[in-house]
Amino acid sequence: MMRRPASVLLSIVALLLAIDAGLLAAGQVRRNEMARTLPLLHSMTAALGLTDLCVATEARYTRHPAVSDPVVPFMDHPAAMEHFPTGSFWTPTIRP
């Protein structure tokens, strides 16, 4: 007997959902690991007085966006151009 097209589709969707469930479960394991290191990160942040995550280190306004001038890419000299690639990913900080 020939399989109905709908059952083939159902198999594909079920496979994708099973992969998703597996990925989410593995992601949750990582989130739990990160949650366990949070007290250590808190004590480090407090003891070193840290204000930023270390993601990009090429420019000070993307290394320390929290304590940099909002318009710093254009403050290095008059008519300065923004030339760091990270400047295209990170928006300027607009503080309330």
Add this chain to the structure above:
Amino acid sequence: MNAAFEKHCNILDYALSALWRRRLKNGGILMVFAAVIFLVASFQLVTSALTETAGKVLAAAPEITVQRMSAGRQEAIPLAYGDRLHEIFGIRATVPRIWGYYFDEVRGANYTVLGVAPDMPQADGLGKAVSGSVPWPLGQGRVVLGRAAAATLELQPRQLFSFFRPDLSLKPMTVAGVFRPETELLTADLIAMPLADARDLFGIPASQATDLCVYVANPAEIVTIAEKISKILPDTRVLTRPQIQKTYQVVFGWRSGFASVCLLAALAAFAILAWDKASGLSPEERREIAILKILGWETSDILALRFWEGGLVAGLAFLLGITLAYFHVVFGGAALFKPVLVGWSVLQPTLSLAPPVTLKEVLLLLAFTVLPYLAVTVIPAWRAASVPAESALSG
């Protein structure tokens, strides 16, 4: 109930057969659609992971940071400014900080050098963040390195290295330890040393500091005390902890250049798909609808058929796109975005991202991608299905 279910199963079977007949076209649409969803979902996952991490980790950031501004730039702040804050009731402590950047011209690396004051809160717990046993507080001339900084300096098996002071004299330093890997998102490029050593390295006079950290007795008063500091020290920029935490909700917005490009690419791809669908059905598709109507299909059946076809393509593309995006961000370290996220940085942390996946975000993405596609698929089909079969067949 069973009859209606069976009818939809049959329509679904027919829709799948119809999609398979035009598999090249539909496969292409599915791939492009999945790629668009992958791009948008990946950006959303990266930014939500970083925003969440920043919000959690920076909950212990200094309550108030005071920076002196001069001619629109941050300058060293006189320690006497700290004395002027004593009159504000509610301030628990004012701690001067010395920190800055050291650019290594040989390696092209930009280290963050941080002087560690012994009177910072929880300073005695810092030893736990360093691999091995390091006597804490650090002795004079001893430093702790972030893992990326240690790797870039290529010190093994040496423990000694030197940096230039502003007058180009050499300042020797001894590596006391390396920060633990799980702290890399905070410390990758960090070189932590005693406050006096940082002052010596940067040539900052004893009467000045980079900025001041102010700690208050009651966290509910942070904003009030920050306002008082602004009045007493008008030439300073006063940053509060809530502002620092909010920074990361702002810096990864859809208004950044890269995000705009992602969004515009997604919109352009979607507009092409929508244009293709909304500009009407092909003569073949019209003929197919006419034949189905002659065979006894009603307009509602044809709409259901088109709905299933559109829903299957969009739904599968959504599932495929979001699955690939999650894999890309969580297990691939957002490899496609990393060149833009870290730019030309020589010192790079190992990005270990674990974004939260909430129903709200999934539904939002679904609403922006799948629903409009369904609309542009069903509307032209409805227009064609309402035309009498004879006129559709005659062309």
